Amino acid sequence: MRIGELAERTGTSRRLLRYYEEQRLITPGRSYNGYREYEEAHVGRVMQIKGLLGSGLPTRIIRQILPCLDKPRSIYFDDLTPEMLRVLECEHGHLTQRIDCLTRNRDAIGDYLETVRGMRAAADPSGRAGAGS
Amino acid sequence: MRIGELAERTGTSRRLLRYYEEQRLITPGRSYNGYREYEEAHVGRVMQIKGLLGSGLPTRIIRQILPCLDKPRSIYFDDLTPEMLRVLECEHGHLTQRIDCLTRNRDAIGDYLETVRGMRAAADPSGRAGAGS
DNA sequence: TTTGACCTTCACATAAATGTGAGGGCCTGA
DNA sequence: TCAGGCCCTCACATTTATGTGAAGGTCAAA
Structure with missing residues (x-):
């Protein structure tokens, strides 16, 4: 899906979604024309980011904890x-x-x-x- | 006690204590020479403010909920x-x-x-x- | 082909919580 | 009486998460 749909489904502004990307909290793909392309999983991810942010965690910390919150694990124990x-x-x-x-x-x-x-x-x-x- | 001691005991900067006052979260007295004078109870209060602030609540909201968190009540039900x-x-x-x-x-x-x-x-x-x- | 709704990047603006420093007053102890 | 440490106010700076808008590309539908 593109940024507009994700924004709508998560109640976030497009601006903020780009900001999260800049902060390396999400990494959408790009389609041939340069548009950001999001996966279904990004919906939950963005909600999680919003929640943590709203609870006072700065993006720096969120970036560090996010990878180990994935199911299935996206960070493996050898990398740790x-x-x-x-x-x-x-x-x-x-x-x-x-x-x-x-x-x-x-x-x-x-x-x-x-x-x-x-x-x-x-x-x-x-x-x-x-x-x- | 004066601002320096409160700052030390709460792990807060003096600047921030003055800011909380400006935001009407705490209301120290003043001694004859103009120095702020804090009560013992302000220690707990400041810790509470710090905690809420760190948990993402803006001072506006903290100001609204603080009065009803006092024991004994400082806001009475008639005022509500x-x-x-x-x-x-x-x-x-x-x-x-x-x-x-x-x-x-x-x-x-x-x-x-x-x-x-x-x-x-x-x-x-x-x-x-x-x-x- | 033009319009309109998307998307892009860039950049400046804002609010909130904080830091920092200047310029100056108070007070205690040497 | 002076030095040093505390306090005052005022004011400008910074960071972080956000808003807003300009200038322009893409694409589908009329």
Whole structure:
């Protein structure tokens, strides 16, 4: 598929897809006329990139972890340098920290919302929203 | 405490602490000479801000969710506009999405690392690292 | 053959989080 | 009283992920 379709299917701008390519996060082929040609698999890949980016990881890190997230593996264990291994271990830890932080905060918001709803229900047992004046 | 100590204890730059203040994420007092004066509680608060920021939330959103994360509550249910309630519900959802994305990716890295370690162990049952030459 | 919807590259613009430095005030200890 | 270390504000610089637009090529359909 071409860039327009991929953009639409992933909710991304074309500009950004070209940027991801420049950052070596995706590597589309080219058709005879120079147009980028994407595989079906790129849809998932782009969603994954968007998610990680939105979760605060910079492209530099994403580039490093992406290759080992493929099923089937696109990076093989022989290619794995000790350096790379350390990076992965380190990122695994960072991700866990991030997850913990987000989880704590999400749950706190959840608690808050639940309490609010509890109070709303107690004040207005009819279940309809809106406190009126 | 003054800005230097807070910076040190939170691993943040002074510049950034002033920035958080400008963004209305923290509100230190001022001592008679104009120096910012921080409470003990600001340490935790700053760590929380750093965590959320590192997880991809913009200061605008952090400003909105912070007040309802306090224990004891600093925002009371009477103050809560329906508008604000929607924001919180929405952010609760976003956080969950982020958490899921990060968890999936972290676990994939975890799997990979485990597999690698499995292969290392099989190749070198002595348990010592380093393949040597 | 021309129009319109795609695509290309290049380049400049923006917002957000940060760094850096200048110019200057406060305060403590020698 | 001066030096050194902290603080202040202001302002400009940088990086990263993005937007936007210009100038132009490709291709299908009218």
